[in-house]
Amino acid sequence: MSAETLDTGFARESETGVFARAGVLRRLARDRAAALAGLVLTVIVLAALFAPWIAPYDPYFTDLTKVMRPPDAEHWFGTDNTGRDILSRVIFGTRNTLILGLVGVIVGGLIGGIMGIFATYYRRLDGWIMRLVDIMLAFPAILIGLAVAAIFGAGLSAVAIALVVATVPAVAREARGAAMGVMGHDFMEAGRAVGVSDGALIWRYLTLNCISTIFVFLTLRFGQIILTGSALGFLGMGAQPPTAELGMMAAQGRDFLFMAPHIATIPSCVIFVIVLAANLLGDAFRDVFDPRLQT
Amino acid sequence: MIRLALGMSLALCVTGPATAQTLHLMKGIDAPHYDAQRTTWGPTSDIVNMFQDTLVALDWDGRTPVPYLAKSWTISEDGRTYTFKLRDDVSFCSGKKFTAEDVVYSFKRLKDPAIKAPYAWRAGVIKELRATDPYTVEYELEEPYSELLLQLTMFTNVIHNKESVEALGKDYGIKGADGTGPWCFESWQPRTEIVLKRHDAYKWGPSLYKNKGPVKFEKLSVKIMPEESSRVAAMMAGQFDMTHQFPPQFIAQARAAPMLTVTPAKPNFQLLYFGFKTTRPMVSDKRVREAMSIAINRAEIAKGVLLGNADPAFTIVDSDALDHDAGTRGIVKEDVERAKALLDEAGWKIGSDGVREKDSIKLQPKVYYTQAGNTPRVAEAIQGYLRRIGVQWQLQPWDSTIASAKMAEQDYEIWSVTVPYLSAGDLMNIYFDSRNIPTPNRMNWKDTETDEWLKQGRSALTDTDRAKYYALVQQKVMREHLWMPVLNINMDQVANKKITDARPHMIYQNTFYKGLDVSRQK
Numbered sequence: 001m002s003a004e005t006l007d008t009g010f011a012r013e014s015e016t017g018v019f020a021r022a023g024v025l026r027r028l029a030r031d032r033a034a035a036l037a038g039l040v041l042t043v044i045v046l047a048a049l050f051a052p053w054i055a056p057y058d059p060y061f062t063d064l065t066k067v068m069r070p071p072d073a074e075h076w077f078g079t080d081n082t083g084r085d086i087l088s089r090v091i092f093g094t095r096n097t098l099i100l101g102l103v104g105v106i107v108g109g110l111i112g113g114i115m116g117i118f119a120t121y122y123r124r125l126d127g128w129i130m131r132l133v134d135i136m137l138a139f140p141a142i143l144i145g146l147a148v149a150a151i152f153g154a155g156l157s158a159v160a161i162a163l164v165v166a167t168v169p170a171v172a173r174e175a176r177g178a179a180m181g182v183m184g185h186d187f188m189e190a191g192r193a194v195g196v197s198d199g200a201l202i203w204r205y206l207t208l209n210c211i212s213t214i215f216v217f218l219t220l221r222f223g224q225i226i227l228t229g230s231a232l233g234f235l236g237m238g239a240q241p242p243t244a245e246l247g248m249m250a251a252q253g254r255d256f257l258f259m260a261p262h263i264a265t266i267p268s269c270v271i272f273v274i275v276l277a278a279n280l281l282g283d284a285f286r287d288v289f290d291p292r293l294q295t
Numbered sequence: 296m297i298r299l300a301l302g303m304s305l306a307l308c309v310t311g312p313a314t315a316q317t318l319h320l321m322k323g324i325d326a327p328h329y330d331a332q333r334t335t336w337g338p339t340s341d342i343v344n345m346f347q348d349t350l351v352a353l354d355w356d357g358r359t360p361v362p363y364l365a366k367s368w369t370i371s372e373d374g375r376t377y378t379f380k381l382r383d384d385v386s387f388c389s390g391k392k393f394t395a396e397d398v399v400y401s402f403k404r405l406k407d408p409a410i411k412a413p414y415a416w417r418a419g420v421i422k423e424l425r426a427t428d429p430y431t432v433e434y435e436l437e438e439p440y441s442e443l444l445l446q447l448t449m450f451t452n453v454i455h456n457k458e459s460v461e462a463l464g465k466d467y468g469i470k471g472a473d474g475t476g477p478w479c480f481e482s483w484q485p486r487t488e489i490v491l492k493r494h495d496a497y498k499w500g501p502s503l504y505k506n507k508g509p510v511k512f513e514k515l516s517v518k519i520m521p522e523e524s525s526r527v528a529a530m531m532a533g534q535f536d537m538t539h540q541f542p543p544q545f546i547a548q549a550r551a552a553p554m555l556t557v558t559p560a561k562p563n564f565q566l567l568y569f570g571f572k573t574t575r576p577m578v579s580d581k582r583v584r585e586a587m588s589i590a591i592n593r594a595e596i597a598k599g600v601l602l603g604n605a606d607p608a609f610t611i612v613d614s615d616a617l618d619h620d621a622g623t624r625g626i627v628k629e630d631v632e633r634a635k636a637l638l639d640e641a642g643w644k645i646g647s648d649g650v651r652e653k654d655s656i657k658l659q660p661k662v663y664y665t666q667a668g669n670t671p672r673v674a675e676a677i678q679g680y681l682r683r684i685g686v687q688w689q690l691q692p693w694d695s696t697i698a699s700a701k702m703a704e705q706d707y708e709i710w711s712v713t714v715p716y717l718s719a720g721d722l723m724n725i726y727f728d729s730r731n732i733p734t735p736n737r738m739n740w741k742d743t744e745t746d747e748w749l750k751q752g753r754s755a756l757t758d759t760d761r762a763k764y765y766a767l768v769q770q771k772v773m774r775e776h777l778w779m780p781v782l783n784i785n786m787d788q789v790a791n792k793k794i795t796d797a798r799p800h801m802i803y804q805n806t807f808y809k810g811l812d813v814s815r816q817k
Contacts, residue, residue: 254524
């Protein structure tokens with residue numbers, strides 16, 4: 001058997017990318033809920049990306065003569081307790097919230113994925129890595145966020161660190177589970193036997209065969225990360241004034257629930273929509289990629 | 296509405312039905328203990344004032360000491376010796392008779408270094424206290440102290456029972472404390488409730504009250520409810536009789552509520568200010584400090600942020616407070632264009648991002664404050680104003696448990712607190728004396744003239760002299776723009792309509808004071 005013969009079948013199929021599987025996008029599009037969720041998320045992401053051009057007002061401009069105005073033609077989402085335009089702050093706040101979610105998913109996914117795959121491939125590391133993962137799992141993200149904020153001060157960085165730390169152990173477990181399945185295949189044993197390097201085996205055969213599982217897990221995780229990030233923002237651990245962030249905006253509005261409920265409810269609704277859309281899309285990805293759910 | 300419902304549920308859970316014999320009070324924050332000599336903590340002061348007494352009481356005007364445990368006094372010509380004649384009909388809750396020895400013991404304990412009393416200075420520089428007979432005390436000072444009588448009204452100068460202090464040891468002020476007040480300490484469940492009972496023998500109420508004692512309720516329960524919405528809901532639901540910590544943003548609703556009465560404490564000296572750490576390069580130039588102070592609109596902040604529950608403050612000492620200097624009124628003149636010109640003049644030029652810079656350093660001062668009360672909202676509003684002149688405040692709120700420690704550090708430029716005070720001398724001796732560097736003189740303001748004038752004011756033998764020296768200090772610190780006075784915060788007492796004769800006092804953010812006249816309609 002030569003090394004070239006390994007580049008066929010199961011191993012090669014995954015190398016072409018998760019979206020390139022036959023009919024993935026078509027099947028996603030057939031799922032109406034997923035399609036709608038995808039559309040909503042696309043609109044939200046575009047709004048966040050082009051925030052400076054889309055936002056009708058400077059999100060930081062205060063006008064104390066216009067505090068707590070309900071939604072009207074001039075300010076579609078009303079104004080907050082310092083007279084800032086809530087729509088503009090929601091657009092900018094969404095950007096920060098999404099960035100936090102993406103940092104949590106990408107960095108946490110990367111570190112967790114590497115840990116899980118290394119724990120599987122190098123059996124001697126398995127015990128150490130998984131015990132570390134167990135320890136990390138023992139701390140809720142909120143607690144980690146509070147600790148990081150206490151040490152380094154509150155801010156977006158503190159929340160990002162907390163989200164990454166909270167994501168890593170879950171991804172590591174998922175990646176390890178997926179990698180264990182792949183390790184059981186003959187081509188891994190064969191690769192070792194013919195002298196394929198560890199690096200090639202880990203990347204080309206192990207990682208690429210686990211990546212769809214990790215990807216689906218992260219899409220499902222994304223909504224949860226957004227929610228945790230917003231909760232940390234709500235508790236004051238996240239963005240500091242005047243930076244807009246959805247959780248913090250909801251927190252600022254809670255003192256005015258009786259007289260100006262829109263200040264808290266609008267950012268809360270936006271968080272709800274983002275999380276719902278992310279979860280629906282994650283479910284759809286799982287349906288598409290998980291062979292057990294395919295008929 | 297969900298919060299209202301939850302708040303009402305919580306309120307119903309934590310309070311039983313109001314009984315005719317129990318007065319139900321409620322507040323948002325508890326104290327670490329109730330030993331008045333070992334704290335500066337406002338939440339200690341209100342309870343202490345209920346169960347312990349001072350030699351002199353503070354009249355409704357907030358500036359006149361009136362006889363209390365001391366029925367009269369004389370002052371020596373050199374202003375160093377006060378001779379107090381004490382009442383002979385006073386007893387502690389334990390039944391022990393109150394005498395001059397209790398006064399001597401209390402002030403000796405206050406000055407004992409082991410106690411580390413943070414407000415010991417309020418009692419003056421004591422040379423010696425002598426009990427010349429059971430009801431006469433000679434209070435001798437090292438140097439005259441013109442505000443001694445006013446300061447003796449403060450909770451830190453209450454009279455303690457030596458037997459109670461020694462019997463309870465480290466638990467004094469926690470498991471109990473004896474006092475001569477109209478109420479007696481019964482129990483304390485930290486962060487939940489403190490219960491006081493009527494002092495039946497009490498009949499020595501000060502002249503400001505119609506009722507000289509005893510109080511009209513058998514018990515007084517003070518519940519702690521940190522959640523603002525719960526406090527609102529509980530008052531609306533009639534679960535409590537009174538509170539002085541009704542969230543200010545809901546005061547309008549309280550005024551409109553048919554079952555509640557809102558009464559402002561007048562006068563009330565509570566200043567919300569931002570102070571500048573003058574040793575930090577970014578704010579060492581007084582032109583920069585003045586620019587920030589005049590670039591804001593205090594009236595808009597009072598109306599827009601505090602919803603009218605505050606008045607704009609253009610001077611550091613309220614115009615109604617003792618020894619306020621009227622000459623300081625024109626020093627802070629809001630003028631955005633002049634603010635910009637001052638910053639230009641000081642060398643801070645607008646950068647490409649709209650933030651001013653000088654020698655490649657951005658004008659982005661760090662601002663520390665406590666993440667509670669009105670300050671966060673006011674800080675954000677000011678941050679908005681200052682962006683317009685190219686100053687970018689970096690707001691750094693801290694949890695109240697670590698805020699004072701953080702503010703004692705040196706790596707920030709500006710801080711904010713809300714400070715209650717009695718008089719110009721009271722406020723300025725705390726903050727501007729160089730002996731109080733680094734805290735509470737967080738400005739690191741070390742100025743020979745200021746120190747000398749403060750000393751002259753403290754030791755003045757006449758009211759005119761005291762006012763003269765304190766006026767000089769006010770002029771100096773205001774012209775240096777060491778502080779940016781922003782708001783004089785109102786303090787409202789919210790009571791159930793059934794509660795009568797509950798005139799709010801102003802002493803140290805404590806509207807209840809002795810509560811001698813308070814009664815409930817049948």
